[in-house]
Amino acid sequence: MNRREALQRTALALGYAVTGPALIGMLNGCKAAPELNYTPQFFTPEQALLIAELAEVLVPKTDTPGAKDAGVPAFIDGILKEVYPQADKDRFTKGLTDFDEEAKKTYGEPFATCSTDEKIALVKKHHEDALSKSSGGGSVGWWRAGSDGGKPFILEMKELTLLGFFTSQAGATQVLQYNQVPGPYKGCVPLAEVGKAWAT
Amino acid sequence: MNLNIEAQKQNTYDAIVVGTGISGGWAAKELTEKGLKTLVLERGRDVKHQVDYPTMTKDPWQLPHGNKLTEEELKFYPVQSRTYWVNQANKHWWVNDLENPYTEVKPFDWIRGYHAGGRSLMWGKQTYRLSDLDFESNAKDGVGIDWPIRYKDLAPWYDYVESYIGVSGQAEGIPHLPDGKFLPPMELNCVEEVFRDKLSEKFGRKLTIGRVAHLTAPLPHDPSRGVCQSRNMCDRGCPYGAYFSSNASTLPAAMKTGNMTLRPHSIVHSVIYDEQKRKAIGVRVLDANTKEEIEFFAKVIFLNASALGSTFVLLNSISSSHPQGLGNNSGHLGHYLMDHQYRTGAEADVEGFEDKYYIGRRPNGIYIPRFRNIGNDKRTDYIRGFGYQGGASRESWARGVAEMSFGADLKKSLENPGPWKIGITGFGECLPYYENKVTINADKKDIYGLPTLNIDAEWKENEKAMRKDMKESAAEMLEGAGFKNVRTYDVADNMGLGIHEMGTARMGKDQKTSVLNKWNQVHDAPNVFVTDGACMTSSACQNPSLTYMALTARAADYAVSELKKGNLK
Secondary structure (H helix, E strand, O other): OOHHHHHHHHHHHHOOOOOHHHHHHHHHOOOOOOOOOOOOOOOOHHHHHHHHHHHHHHOOOOOOOOOOOOOHHHHHHHHHHHHOOHHHHHHHHHHHHHHHHHHHHHHOOOHHHOOHHHHHHHHHHHHHHHHHHOHHHOOOOOOOOOOOOOOOHHHHHHHHHHHHHHOOHHHHHHHOEOOOOOOOOEEEEEHHHHOOOEOO | OHHHHHHHHHOEEEEEEEOOOHHHHHHHHHHHHOOOOEEEEOOOEOOOOOOOOOOOOOOHHHOHHHHOOOHHHHOOOOOHHHHOOOOOOOHHHOOOOOOOOOEEOOOEOOOOOOEOOHHHHOOOOEOOOOOHHHHOHHHHHOOOOOOOOOHHHHHHHHHHHHHHHOEEOOOOOOOOOOOOOEEOOOOOOHHHHHHHHHHHHHHOOOOEEOOEOEOOOOOOOOOOOOOOOOOOOHHHOOOOOOEOOHHHHHHHHHHHOOOEEEEOOEEEEEEEEEOOOOEEEEEEEEEOOOOOEEEEEEEEEEEOOOHHHHHHHHHOOOOOOOOOOOOOOOOOOOEOOEOOEOOEEEEEEEOOOOOEEEEOOOOOOEEEOOOOOEOOEOOOOOOOOEEEEEEEEEOOHHHHHHOOOOOHHHHHHOOOOOOEEEEEEEEEOOOOOOOOEEEEEEEEEOOOOOEEEEEEOOOOHHHHHHHHHHHHHHHHHHHHOOOEEEEEEEOOOOEOOOOOOEOOOOEOOOOOOOOEOOOOEEOOEEEEEEOOHHHOOOOOOOOOHHHHHHHHHHHHHHHHHHHHOOOOO
16 A cells, blocks of 8 residues: 555545645645644544644754654644534634645645755744733643633644643653652752753 | 331430531531440541542642633533632532532632531641630621630640640640641741741741641551641642541541441431420431431430531521521521631742752741730721731742743753742631621522522622732832842632631520530530531631641530430430
């Protein structure tokens, strides 16, 4: 089974018709074509690729695992499918589509297949714009995020990525530190003795 | 006829306890340890310590969706989810609101857990004594009715309960927040220590580590319970039994006596009143599984079904002698519903201490005892007062959303703990008002066909004036202590959200104006005791569970001694 067949089978299994330009775009992407390491339940394959690549830009693999290693794309797919009410699903999907349209307009191809520099530039533009509009750069809220309809796509995506990443085993234990059973609380310890931030 | 007598004999015990939460567990333990064959009726399923805590050792990545409920799951919890606290790790401890309806005449959040252990599995564990400032307050202020007891009546029972459950805390010598039998206190962190010192220096006010029902040292009398490991996953059930719950402590103790029969899925909907004998003789149970009606009989009945649960049972116990419900000859049953108001206060940034951190997730915070309307600190705009709970901590990775960086830079910066923040939220007393009440709604039935409750209660002027001060004083203290960028908040809350609902079957000296006497006996049916939150004559501002437990142990002791004297037949 070649890649084209694999994609089509996945698409059929999910009930999506991936044909024509979209499929060609995925197959022929100018750069190394990104691949999904999970089967999306909510996103279309194109949307899922964007989410995965965008999550990886927000939290990339460095000397420690990145968003894709940590399973963040599947996490976001699950949240969209199971947790988000329909209105939030629609709003998020529209944000995603608009974001991708801008990538196509600016760079001539979908975000997922843009070069790393192009991806970072586009994220930077959206991210700076969104934060400058949030009230004084202060907290933009966490748990209520996405429920009021007022959140720019890029920040909602950043929230979901950080949540998925730092509640993952890789994020919690390899980037931060985690101990389920810390033992009696010690209230005032030199940071140097503790090391990195606690995941929770 | 013979068959009926045989059935009645089989279903007869020395005592019946209705409910297994924080007070029901205590009633079960005390009555069984004193030798009474006791039937303990729980409306929900059984929950065995450790065995039935499905999420107790799950790591964050083992919980779906970052611990958030799915949209489908959330549909079961339209009321419970108002706490913003129902999640994947604890969802099995909250009632299904669709199956357990009530009517909010005014908005009221009725937060419940229907299973063995009840809310003792999910409680906040904050454990404070009331004092004579509280017991005398109604009489002094001319509000409501006087408590029929004083601190000296309850003090030995506070000692008794604290010694058994294990309470960690710091003795402070504060007259209106009496010290207890404390295990070693948990530690304050570096910033909280500074706040404590500044509060003392600038305001002459105390700050102490929260007094909590967590073991910070082993309990010699109960080696099955272990010391707190600072997991702060308490609401899932603790594998160490480090915090007090009925499941980890009182129910196993009752079971060990061999005198307890615990019957789950047993919904008690009324007390049986025998018109010939002129007394309560048992309870009627609807078996939640079989829908069968069963009667159980006993000499002594303890109602510990939670404040509104026990009041429902009494209101629903209609007989020709008690057409308005058992205990309602006064007409006061169901009235004077109270709660604690909170979710208002302030938070601030803390400069410095970047080189300091902590180890462990302390399931506790700081406590600032009440200072208003004590001594010379008199308010003209409201009576009574409030305490503060809160704490300082360093910001987590969640701060990253609002940071200007992303990618490798953000990832690197989040490896370090964020800046320190500090916050306090007030817990304010609520006065007893006749108009704040619950009544039976015969028109709206639950899934078992039982009538439901109408809840009609609201905060009034005294609470509103106090609330304003709760917010402003929080900011004043944080600012006075030198913290920066102080922000107040007031997340307007419905009554009920304090999850300290109480009153509705209050204790009093006069049976014309109260439901219970000073031993928690129903005036009209002295072999029926109500020792949960329903009995409270005023609310004070302290977390109330310890007081329910102490009142229960005291009432059980009295009940057994009265039985032995032949005064309860």
